[in-house]
Amino acid sequence: MSFYSDASTEDTRDELDTLGWYHYDLSRHAAEALLLSNGSDGSYLLRNSNEGPGCFALSVRAKDSVKHFHVMRKDGCYVFGFNEYATLQDFVNHFANQPLLGSDTGTLIVLKCPYPRHVEEPSIYESVRVHTAIQTGRTENDLVPNAPSLGTKEGYLVKQGAFVKNWKQRWFTLSRYELKYFKDKTCEEPIRILDLRACSAVQFDYSQDRVNCFCLVFPDRTFYLCAKTGVEADEWIKMLRWKLSQIKKGQ
Template sequence: MCQRIDELEKLSWFHPNLNRHTAESMLMQNADNGIYLLRASSKVGEYAISVRCDQSVKHFNLTWNGTEFKFGHGTFKTIKDLLFHFDNKPLIGGESGQLVLLTQPYPRDIEEPQMYEYVTVHAELSSADTNEQRSDFSINSKEGFLTKIGAHFKTWRTRWFVLQKHELKYYKQNTDKHPIRTLDLKHCSECCRDFSHKDKQYVFRLKFDWRTFYIYATSEQEMNEWMKVINWRLKPRT
């Protein structure tokens, strides 16, 4: 039994020490519909699958009874059988009767933000957790100063960038309320390092049909962090 549970907790989308509220916040701000993650349930010895669904997050039990895993109406003898089930994008019904399509796991190695913003999260109550009091809490995705080159005047200007879900916004200052531009990453075909600017060492580019944006960071680590979190959002969701 312990060996099977250890295998479960080694999955790249198992999030240790993640409670229900934080899971809801992460999925509501950072994920598209159908993205899911695995966490420990508030019930000792049980697990929960948390799934982003429209304007809510739903939670479903995943249990191990000593001989097999049980998820939804299915039972699975091994981790391999369980993963095959998830790889085939299953539909599962919540207590409301609405079917949820599980499309892609949310990996635990995504860099989480330094800044926080409050937002009301509506989640469907389920048997995966005790009936806890709701709270307002959310996790932003990533934000910080980066420098970009202009489209018409080829000068480099520092801007405050904010990444939330599939939107990358940049502002003149970090105190501004309205962005200069909002980039929809659903229409971005490429995010990779760029070596075409000889005087800039840590440049990466974002390629859209209508324009390619060139952005540089102050260090290789900062550049890699931005590229990593952006590229995760460019992965197919189908």
């Protein structure tokens, strides 16, 4: 299927494919999950839009939300806002200069760093090289081999006790293959560290008299956790399952 509205050539398509932060058919929801979970303020990516051939979306993280902007391939040019770019290189150079975008709330959004298409968890399974900025003429050898924020997540969850089956709110942090939980966000020492290399499954759980629950299955115990919303529970499950899949790849 062609992504272009004009009679573009294979050269044009190949040029777009060289863009390290072009994520093809990544959905709007998935883009938001990626940028909110792994990105930082100013992280951005380009993806196909569902509005038709030649239509793209630039998804940008702005603090705790993700904004989406239309980009169109038309008559051999990339149209972005009121600007047109004759070539993809001009388009890339525009982002390299960190332009300011105005959202619907009037907030200025700075494009700081592209979110790469190919990402692996750093320092556990294999070393990674990830874009931290795009500048004219940059090559793979210029990429920075450090991505400490990839695959991390934190937040409050309600956990069921092991013996007394009461529920208590705990602060959880997920980094690399460790899921830690603390009495609250201000505590420095965790109550417990769960090694995900021993976890066999992560899934929604409907056996508890609570909503938005999921469980982590370990050989000696199943941990039952509840999030405030179904969306939040889904984000935790997807991130934890991704971790398990990466661990299996490394075995």
